Amino acid sequence: MAKLLGPRTNDAVVNLWLFIFRVAAGGFMLTHGIPKFLKLIEGNTQFADPFGIGPTLSLILTVFAEFLCSVLIMLGIGTRLASIPLIATMGVAAFIIHASDSFQRKEMALLYLIVFITILVFGGGKFALGRVFRGR
Template sequence: MTVPSDRYANDESDGPTAAFPAGAFDSSGFTAAESVDTRSGPDARPADQWHGSLDFGLFVLRVALGGLMIAHGLQKFGLLDGPGINGFAQVLTSMGFTGPTTLLAWVTALAEVGGGALLVLGLFTPLGAAAVLGVLSNAVYSKFDSGFFAATGGFEFDLFLALAAFAVLFTGSGRIAIDKNTPWRRRPWPFGLAALVLSAAASAAVILLCR
């Protein structure tokens, strides 16, 4: 069967098309997820557009979690009716920590205040969430033998906050944040995973060296 020679004369499949515009593919040949919107007409919208309810929800989550951690950290510095560094060092000793508890108290307080502040601001959010998650992971581990419920001294509340920090690692800060134009806000998965590894390593080091 003979194919007419002019059948593909006007074929422009090697160039940009309406379905796949210029720049739609990266160097690997795969479509870049944020560069192509498969919708058309009035429903079409640019990638990375403002999502009011989602971004506001992430903002509330960050501020609530970060604010709570800042408050607990300030208590360790002796503010807000807290025990101060020396008092918290004694608490750590009673929880089974045998290492340099005064140094550990300083590190914990700084991680809570610093990590909480980063979460509230939405600045270097993966690092802030990792710092908070590291502290809370050790709190859960230390209270594990006391059971689950907070009323009996268990780890219920610490676990809830730890899961919130874990979630922020992989959702990113949202657009109501200083991080709004950063790679780790647009693609939180790889940065969240790296921060999770860092947090887990720090928690494991504290457990192995200070208990």
């Protein structure tokens, strides 16, 4: 217990936590990405278009972030790179789509934004498949 709560960083605990954190974050985001992915597959492309690029392309970019990038983060493949589209998507959700909404309405997007910025900063940790591909 002293090792866990002591002043020194325990690398094994940090790497285990990074694994749990990124799998949970990716899994939670998938609950938003899967319905959008199914919507896209069904051909229903009605979606917000905050940048004037068209609702279909906006939906495709959101599915790329919330579905594909979430899976990559869960697997630990290109973790830092995969977090960037999610950071952008959550930034758009919080500061553009929900800009005039109450804090309660944008709170989840802001929380996800902080989570994916944390993943960008700390990476996937030791228990990431990307390390296997890089030969570490």
